[in-house]
Amino acid sequence: MRPRLLLGAMAGMACLAAGTLLAQDAPRLRGPEPFTVEQPAPPMQRAITNDVRVRRNYPDQPPLIPHSIEGYALDLHANKCMSCHARRFTEQSQAPMISVTHYQDREGNTLGGLAPRRYSCLACHVPQTEARPLVENRFVDMDALTEPERQPGGRSNR
Numbered sequence: 635m636r637p638r639l640l641l642g643a644m645a646g647m648a649c650l651a652a653g654t655l656l657a658q659d660a661p662r663l664r665g666p667e668p669f670t671v672e673q674p675a676p677p678m679q680r681a682i683t684n685d686v687r688v689r690r691n692y693p694d695q696p697p698l699i700p701h702s703i704e705g706y707a708l709d710l711h712a713n714k715c716m717s718c719h720a721r722r723f724t725e726q727s728q729a730p731m732i733s734v735t736h737y738q739d740r741e742g743n744t745l746g747g748l749a750p751r752r753y754s755c756l757a758c759h760v761p762q763t764e765a766r767p768l769v770e771n772r773f774v775d776m777d778a779l780t781e782p783e784r785q786p787g788g789r790s791n792r
């Protein structure tokens with residue numbers, strides 16, 4: 635075979651292989667019916683609202699919201715989140731104060747109030763639901779990488 639032909643054939647085979655892999659790994663999102671048939675929307679998943687603060691997966695992670703946020707206004711005129719999480723309301727609400735980064739603009743200047751780029755809390759902080767994940771989560775905590783001997787089943791020869 636001439637080199638150019640050979641290359642073409644190899645590229646084709648690689649594409650085929652990738653295609654098969656994708657088909658195997660992709661979660662099934664379309665449901666059992668063809669997409670032309672209208673289906674009732676699946677029920678809303680129940681939100682986790684147990685008020686237990688969730689461990690962060692890495693130090694800079696925006697913490698997850700452990701309480702209900704249903705009906706909380708977040709628009710041009712009102713930010714319900716700040717009625718508990720602003721510094722001056724934390725005594726009565728017992729909510730953790732927004733951290734100092736929420737008072738800083740992108741040049742690092744500390745402002746007198748909430749930085750505009752942090753106004754839309756839900757862009758970074760999200761509640762959780764009891765929905766079953768579509769794909770298996772293989773995230774490994776940093777602690778498991780740096781201290782393998784302390785994890786169950788980890789190295790023990792150190």
Ligand code: HEC
Nearest residue numbers: 685687697698699700701703706714715718728729755759
């Ligand atoms: C009525 C008061 C109140 C309101 C309104 C409120 N929160 Fe909270 N929030 C709390 C309290 C209290 C906690 C501590 C955990 C708990 O009791 O649920 C908390 C915890 C959190 C945490 C977890 C912090 C951590 O370190 O784990 C986040 C994130 C958060 N809230 C975000 C929000 C966002 C975003 C909104 C608006 C959509 C909001 N909260 C509105 C009272 C409030």
Ligand code: HEC
Nearest residue numbers: 694695696715719730731732733735751752753754755758
């Ligand atoms: C651009 C992303 C972003 C936005 C928008 C944002 N946050 Fe955060 N938030 C973070 C990150 C990242 C952290 C953790 C690191 C830190 O403190 O900066 C955090 C931390 C927090 C904490 C925990 C503070 C602590 O000391 O434990 C609370 C409470 C919180 N945010 C509430 C809010 C509320 C309320 C709003 C809206 C007014 C908001 N955040 C908007 C990214 C964001």
